Amino acid sequence: MGSGVRAILVFLGGMLFTVALGVATQYNMLVLALGSIGSMLFALREGFVATGEEGRGATKLPVRWIWFVGCVALVLLTLTPILGAYSPTIAATGGGGGGGGGAAPSGLTPTCGNPCIIIIRNSAFGSGSQLQNGNGYVVVKAGTTVTWENRDNTQHTTTSTASPPLWDSGILNPGQQFSHTFNTPGTFSYICNVHPMAGTVVVVS
Ligand SMILES: [Cu+2]
16 A cells, blocks of 8 residues: 555544544534644654655655645644634624623614523524524524523533623533523623534624
8 A cells, every 4th residue: 555545544534533523522622623633643644754765855855745735734624614613703702892792783673582592502502593604693682681591412601702701601501591681782792611602692772
């Protein structure tokens, strides 16, 4: 078997294991990052060592760099969607100084009643229309109580990204709920402290 084929198999095997582990651990960032980097290093080692044995000429040098670039690209491709889950939180937090609420949006129609129930399931906040771009997103009228209910098989939190947080459920075990009443119009971002999960509550007057 050629060294290239062996390195590809080592890398793909490692990444397959990483993805499986990621699914099992509800897309834990650390697991995915370490698994990807580990797969890359093992494949690089395989590629580099074998390349060195086969041909010591300068012609073989670019092969190493093709390996390196290819592996880095694959790792980034794997991690990008996971990192993407964080970006709405980061973007939304920017506007939220002081009281923690972003600029009060106008002209939005509420998408959730009072109380507004957000079911946490499959490591996501909400379902159906609440899953806009993969993030729990609801528009409610001021004075609405939002209740998060964990119907997943793992622990989650709902935690305001404001500093200091406007609310923090602490660990919610499967079956547990947490409620917070939103009296002030604004855009309020929240995350799960355990997973890369993010959501937004928009409060209109
Ligand atoms: Cu979670």
